Amino acid sequence: MENWDEVRTAYQVARLGTVSGAAEVLGVHHATVIRHIDAIEARLGVKLFQRHARGYTPTEAGLDLLRVAQTTDDQFSQLVGRLKGQGDEVSGELVVTSLSSMAPMLAPALTEFQQMHPDLVIRYLTGDRLFRLEYGEAHVALRAGAAPEQPDNVVQPFVGQRLALYASRDYVERHGMLQGQDDMVNHRFVASDNENTRAPFERWLRATIPAENIVFRCSDAVAGHKAIRAGAGIGFISLWEAANSPDLVMMMDPRDDWSGKIWLVTHVDLHRTNKVQSFVRFLKEHAKGWPQ
Numbered sequence: 001m002e003n004w005d006e007v008r009t010a011y012q013v014a015r016l017g018t019v020s021g022a023a024e025v026l027g028v029h030h031a032t033v034i035r036h037i038d039a040i041e042a043r044l045g046v047k048l049f050q051r052h053a054r055g056y057t058p059t060e061a062g063l064d065l066l067r068v069a070q071t072t073d074d075q076f077s078q079l080v081g082r083l084k085g086q087g088d089e090v091s092g093e094l095v096v097t098s099l100s101s102m103a104p105m106l107a108p109a110l111t112e113f114q115q116m117h118p119d120l121v122i123r124y125l126t127g128d129r130l131f132r133l134e135y136g137e138a139h140v141a142l143r144a145g146a147a148p149e150q151p152d153n154v155v156q157p158f159v160g161q162r163l164a165l166y167a168s169r170d171y172v173e174r175h176g177m178l179q180g181q182d183d184m185v186n187h188r189f190v191a192s193d194n195e196n197t198r199a200p201f202e203r204w205l206r207a208t209i210p211a212e213n214i215v216f217r218c219s220d221a222v223a224g225h226k227a228i229r230a231g232a233g234i235g236f237i238s239l240w241e242a243a244n245s246p247d248l249v250m251m252m253d254p255r256d257d258w259s260g261k262i263w264l265v266t267h268v269d270l271h272r273t274n275k276v277q278s279f280v281r282f283l284k285e286h287a288k289g290w291p292q
Helices: 004-016 019-026 030-044 060-085 100-116 169-175 181-186 200-208 221-229 274-289
Strands: 049-052 055-058 092-098 120-126 140-144 153-161 163-168 189-192 214-218 235-238 248-252 260-267
Touching: 004 019, 004 030, 004 055, 004 060, 019 030, 055 060, 092 100, 092 274, 100 120, 100 221, 100 274, 140 274, 153 274, 163 169, 163 221, 169 248, 189 200, 189 221, 189 235, 200 235, 214 221, 221 235, 260 274
Parallel strands: 092 120, 092 140, 189 214
Antiparallel strands: 049 055, 140 260, 153 260, 163 235, 163 248
16 A cells, blocks of 8 residues: 555555544544545545545445554564663653552652653553553553563562551541441541442452442542542542551551552663663652652
Protein backbone atom coordinates (compact mmCIF):
# COMPACT_ATOMS: atom_id res chain seq x y z
CA MET A 1 0.00 0.00 0.00
CA GLU A 2 1.66 3.20 -1.16
CA ASN A 3 -0.32 5.55 1.09
CA TRP A 4 0.07 4.60 4.74
CA ASP A 5 -1.96 7.64 5.89
CA GLU A 6 -5.08 6.21 4.25
CA VAL A 7 -4.48 2.78 5.78
CA ARG A 8 -3.93 4.30 9.22
CA THR A 9 -7.12 6.35 8.87
CA ALA A 10 -9.13 3.27 7.86
CA TYR A 11 -7.62 1.36 10.79
CA GLN A 12 -8.72 4.02 13.30
CA VAL A 13 -12.23 4.20 11.83
CA ALA A 14 -12.52 0.41 12.03
CA ARG A 15 -11.18 0.41 15.58
CA LEU A 16 -13.36 3.27 16.89
CA GLY A 17 -16.41 2.96 14.67
CA THR A 18 -16.86 6.68 13.98
CA VAL A 19 -15.32 9.33 11.74
CA SER A 20 -15.23 11.84 14.60
CA GLY A 21 -13.40 9.44 16.91
CA ALA A 22 -10.78 8.67 14.25
CA ALA A 23 -10.36 12.38 13.49
CA GLU A 24 -9.72 13.15 17.16
CA VAL A 25 -7.12 10.39 17.55
CA LEU A 26 -5.34 11.32 14.32
CA GLY A 27 -5.55 15.07 14.93
CA VAL A 28 -7.17 15.82 11.57
CA HIS A 29 -10.47 17.25 10.35
CA HIS A 30 -13.33 14.79 9.94
CA ALA A 31 -13.48 15.71 6.25
CA THR A 32 -9.92 14.39 5.88
CA VAL A 33 -10.98 11.07 7.39
CA ILE A 34 -13.89 10.74 4.95
CA ARG A 35 -11.63 11.66 2.02
CA HIS A 36 -9.08 9.00 3.04
CA ILE A 37 -11.76 6.33 3.37
CA ASP A 38 -13.27 7.18 -0.02
CA ALA A 39 -9.80 7.18 -1.62
CA ILE A 40 -8.67 3.82 -0.24
CA GLU A 41 -11.98 2.16 -1.14
CA ALA A 42 -11.73 3.53 -4.68
CA ARG A 43 -8.12 2.37 -5.00
CA LEU A 44 -8.87 -1.14 -3.71
CA GLY A 45 -12.21 -1.44 -5.47
CA VAL A 46 -13.97 -2.80 -2.36
CA LYS A 47 -16.16 -1.41 0.39
CA LEU A 48 -14.34 -1.39 3.71
CA PHE A 49 -17.26 -0.03 5.76
CA GLN A 50 -21.03 -0.08 5.97
CA ARG A 51 -22.19 3.46 6.70
CA HIS A 52 -25.13 3.93 9.07
CA ALA A 53 -26.53 6.53 11.44
CA ARG A 54 -24.47 5.32 14.40
CA GLY A 55 -21.15 5.27 12.57
CA TYR A 56 -19.07 2.96 10.40
CA THR A 57 -19.08 -0.84 10.68
CA PRO A 58 -16.22 -2.67 8.94
CA THR A 59 -17.09 -5.17 6.24
CA GLU A 60 -15.21 -8.46 5.96
CA ALA A 61 -12.61 -6.66 3.85
CA GLY A 62 -12.47 -3.91 6.49
CA LEU A 63 -11.82 -6.46 9.22
CA ASP A 64 -8.96 -7.92 7.16
CA LEU A 65 -7.44 -4.46 6.85
CA LEU A 66 -7.95 -3.85 10.59
CA ARG A 67 -5.97 -6.98 11.52
CA VAL A 68 -3.04 -6.15 9.23
CA ALA A 69 -2.99 -2.46 10.18
CA GLN A 70 -3.12 -3.31 13.90
CA THR A 71 0.03 -5.42 13.59
CA THR A 72 1.81 -2.73 11.58
CA ASP A 73 0.79 0.05 13.95
CA ASP A 74 1.95 -1.96 16.97
CA GLN A 75 5.31 -2.60 15.31
CA PHE A 76 5.77 1.10 14.57
CA SER A 77 4.88 1.99 18.19
CA GLN A 78 7.36 -0.58 19.47
CA LEU A 79 10.09 0.80 17.21
CA VAL A 80 9.44 4.37 18.34
CA GLY A 81 9.56 3.33 21.99
CA ARG A 82 12.91 1.58 21.48
CA LEU A 83 14.41 4.51 19.59
CA LYS A 84 13.31 6.96 22.29
CA GLY A 85 15.14 4.92 24.90
CA GLN A 86 18.43 4.64 23.05
CA GLY A 87 21.51 6.70 23.70
CA ASP A 88 23.47 7.68 26.78
CA GLU A 89 21.82 11.05 27.34
CA VAL A 90 19.15 11.41 30.01
CA SER A 91 17.04 13.54 27.70
CA GLY A 92 14.03 13.32 25.44
CA GLU A 93 10.90 11.76 26.90
CA LEU A 94 10.63 9.62 30.01
CA VAL A 95 7.21 7.97 30.18
CA VAL A 96 6.21 6.65 33.60
CA THR A 97 2.87 5.07 34.49
CA SER A 98 1.24 4.19 37.80
CA LEU A 99 -2.07 4.08 39.61
CA SER A 100 -3.37 7.58 40.28
CA SER A 101 -3.18 6.92 44.03
CA MET A 102 0.63 6.96 43.78
CA ALA A 103 0.74 10.48 42.34
CA PRO A 104 1.31 12.23 45.72
CA MET A 105 4.61 10.38 46.07
CA LEU A 106 5.66 9.98 42.46
CA ALA A 107 4.99 13.48 41.15
CA PRO A 108 7.53 15.12 43.53
CA ALA A 109 10.07 12.39 42.74
CA LEU A 110 9.63 12.89 39.00
CA THR A 111 10.00 16.64 39.43
CA GLU A 112 13.24 16.22 41.35
CA PHE A 113 14.62 13.82 38.73
CA GLN A 114 13.72 16.28 35.97
CA GLN A 115 15.52 19.08 37.82
CA MET A 116 18.62 16.90 37.79
CA HIS A 117 18.19 16.41 34.01
CA PRO A 118 16.71 19.64 32.58
CA ASP A 119 16.62 18.31 29.00
CA LEU A 120 14.17 15.61 30.05
CA VAL A 121 10.45 15.77 29.25
CA ILE A 122 8.33 13.84 31.77
CA ARG A 123 5.12 12.12 30.72
CA TYR A 124 3.39 10.77 33.82
CA LEU A 125 0.38 8.61 32.86
CA THR A 126 -1.97 7.50 35.63
CA GLY A 127 -5.00 5.25 35.69
CA ASP A 128 -6.08 1.63 35.96
CA ARG A 129 -5.20 0.72 32.36
CA LEU A 130 -2.09 -1.43 31.93
CA PHE A 131 0.09 0.44 29.48
CA ARG A 132 1.82 -1.93 27.06
CA LEU A 133 5.55 -1.66 27.60
CA GLU A 134 6.24 -4.05 24.72
CA TYR A 135 4.75 -1.46 22.34
CA GLY A 136 6.65 1.48 23.76
CA GLU A 137 3.68 3.02 25.62
CA ALA A 138 5.87 3.62 28.71
CA HIS A 139 9.47 3.27 29.82
CA VAL A 140 8.73 2.46 33.48
CA ALA A 141 5.53 1.16 35.07
CA LEU A 142 4.73 0.93 38.77
CA ARG A 143 2.10 -1.74 39.33
CA ALA A 144 0.30 -2.94 42.44
CA GLY A 145 -0.82 -6.41 43.42
CA ALA A 146 0.62 -9.73 42.29
CA ALA A 147 3.93 -9.69 40.42
CA PRO A 148 3.30 -8.92 36.72
CA GLU A 149 3.92 -11.94 34.48
CA GLN A 150 3.98 -10.42 30.98
CA PRO A 151 6.81 -11.93 28.90
CA ASP A 152 9.85 -9.77 28.12
CA ASN A 153 9.28 -7.51 31.13
CA VAL A 154 11.86 -6.99 33.87
CA VAL A 155 9.98 -7.00 37.20
CA GLN A 156 11.58 -5.74 40.43
CA PRO A 157 10.01 -5.47 43.90
CA PHE A 158 9.78 -1.80 44.86
CA VAL A 159 7.90 -0.80 48.03
CA GLY A 160 5.16 -2.18 50.20
CA GLN A 161 1.73 -0.57 50.02
CA ARG A 162 0.22 -0.42 53.49
CA LEU A 163 -3.22 1.07 53.96
CA ALA A 164 -5.42 2.05 56.87
CA LEU A 165 -8.96 3.34 57.28
CA TYR A 166 -9.08 7.12 57.55
CA ALA A 167 -11.69 9.84 57.90
CA SER A 168 -11.59 13.63 57.97
CA ARG A 169 -11.69 15.53 61.25
CA ASP A 170 -15.03 16.94 60.13
CA TYR A 171 -16.43 13.40 59.77
CA VAL A 172 -15.18 12.47 63.26
CA GLU A 173 -16.83 15.56 64.74
CA ARG A 174 -20.16 14.61 63.15
CA HIS A 175 -20.11 10.81 63.54
CA GLY A 176 -17.50 10.02 66.17
CA MET A 177 -14.53 7.66 66.09
CA LEU A 178 -14.82 4.12 64.77
CA GLN A 179 -14.94 1.84 67.82
CA GLY A 180 -13.58 -1.34 66.29
CA GLN A 181 -14.83 -3.64 63.55
CA ASP A 182 -18.21 -4.30 65.22
CA ASP A 183 -18.96 -0.55 65.08
CA MET A 184 -18.51 -0.35 61.29
CA VAL A 185 -22.23 -0.93 60.68
CA ASN A 186 -22.86 2.44 62.38
CA HIS A 187 -20.62 4.42 60.01
CA ARG A 188 -20.54 5.65 56.44
CA PHE A 189 -17.86 4.48 53.98
CA VAL A 190 -16.20 5.57 50.73
CA ALA A 191 -15.17 2.75 48.37
CA SER A 192 -14.60 1.78 44.77
CA ASP A 193 -17.56 1.72 42.40
CA ASN A 194 -16.20 -1.53 40.96
CA GLU A 195 -17.86 -4.35 42.87
CA ASN A 196 -15.52 -6.86 41.21
CA THR A 197 -12.30 -5.09 42.19
CA ARG A 198 -9.36 -7.35 43.00
CA ALA A 199 -7.92 -4.96 45.60
CA PRO A 200 -7.70 -6.99 48.84
CA PHE A 201 -8.71 -4.11 51.11
CA GLU A 202 -11.79 -3.30 48.99
CA ARG A 203 -12.83 -6.97 48.98
CA TRP A 204 -12.39 -7.10 52.76
CA LEU A 205 -14.59 -4.02 53.20
CA ARG A 206 -17.41 -5.40 51.05
CA ALA A 207 -17.29 -8.70 52.93
CA THR A 208 -17.33 -6.97 56.33
CA ILE A 209 -20.11 -4.35 56.14
CA PRO A 210 -23.54 -4.17 54.50
CA ALA A 211 -23.60 -2.66 51.02
CA GLU A 212 -25.84 0.19 52.22
CA ASN A 213 -23.04 1.48 54.44
CA ILE A 214 -20.97 2.26 51.34
CA VAL A 215 -22.65 5.59 50.63
CA PHE A 216 -20.03 7.18 48.35
CA ARG A 217 -18.55 5.18 45.45
CA CYS A 218 -15.84 6.38 43.09
CA SER A 219 -14.35 5.09 39.87
CA ASP A 220 -10.78 6.07 40.76
CA ALA A 221 -8.71 6.40 43.92
CA VAL A 222 -8.02 10.14 43.62
CA ALA A 223 -11.74 10.95 43.62
CA GLY A 224 -12.24 8.59 46.56
CA HIS A 225 -9.50 10.25 48.59
CA LYS A 226 -10.98 13.69 47.93
CA ALA A 227 -14.36 12.41 49.10
CA ILE A 228 -12.81 11.06 52.32
CA ARG A 229 -11.12 14.41 52.95
CA ALA A 230 -14.42 16.20 52.29
CA GLY A 231 -16.10 14.17 55.04
CA ALA A 232 -18.19 11.79 52.91
CA GLY A 233 -17.17 8.79 54.97
CA ILE A 234 -14.38 6.46 56.11
CA GLY A 235 -12.12 4.93 53.46
CA PHE A 236 -8.77 3.40 52.66
CA ILE A 237 -5.73 5.62 52.09
CA SER A 238 -2.10 4.55 51.92
CA LEU A 239 0.18 5.46 54.82
CA TRP A 240 2.47 7.40 52.49
CA GLU A 241 -0.36 9.69 51.37
CA ALA A 242 -1.88 10.11 54.82
CA ALA A 243 1.52 11.10 56.24
CA ASN A 244 1.23 14.40 54.36
CA SER A 245 -2.43 15.00 55.27
CA PRO A 246 -2.87 16.39 58.81
CA ASP A 247 -6.62 16.70 58.20
CA LEU A 248 -6.99 12.90 58.25
CA VAL A 249 -7.64 10.75 61.33
CA MET A 250 -6.73 7.06 61.34
CA MET A 251 -9.90 5.13 62.19
CA MET A 252 -8.47 1.59 62.07
CA ASP A 253 -4.83 0.47 62.08
CA PRO A 254 -3.29 -1.22 59.02
CA ARG A 255 -3.87 -4.95 58.65
CA ASP A 256 -1.63 -7.40 56.82
CA ASP A 257 -4.50 -8.63 54.64
CA TRP A 258 -5.03 -5.09 53.32
CA SER A 259 -1.41 -4.69 52.27
CA GLY A 260 0.07 -5.12 48.83
CA LYS A 261 3.31 -4.61 46.99
CA ILE A 262 4.34 -2.17 44.29
CA TRP A 263 6.46 -3.52 41.45
CA LEU A 264 8.85 -1.65 39.17
CA VAL A 265 8.35 -2.93 35.64
CA THR A 266 10.45 -2.18 32.55
CA HIS A 267 10.70 -3.83 29.14
CA VAL A 268 13.79 -5.88 28.44
CA ASP A 269 14.59 -3.81 25.32
CA LEU A 270 14.75 -0.56 27.31
CA HIS A 271 15.74 -1.82 30.75
CA ARG A 272 19.48 -1.24 30.33
CA THR A 273 19.32 2.13 28.60
CA ASN A 274 21.00 4.89 30.57
CA LYS A 275 17.78 6.89 30.92
CA VAL A 276 15.77 4.04 32.40
CA GLN A 277 18.59 2.81 34.63
CA SER A 278 19.24 6.33 35.94
CA PHE A 279 15.59 6.83 36.82
CA VAL A 280 15.15 3.41 38.43
CA ARG A 281 18.24 3.93 40.62
CA PHE A 282 17.04 7.39 41.60
CA LEU A 283 13.51 6.22 42.41
CA LYS A 284 14.70 3.34 44.60
CA GLU A 285 16.88 5.74 46.59
CA HIS A 286 14.12 8.35 46.79
CA ALA A 287 11.62 5.75 48.09
CA LYS A 288 13.74 5.02 51.14
CA GLY A 289 12.23 8.14 52.72
CA TRP A 290 8.60 7.13 52.03
CA PRO A 291 6.41 5.99 54.95
CA GLN A 292 6.19 2.20 54.99
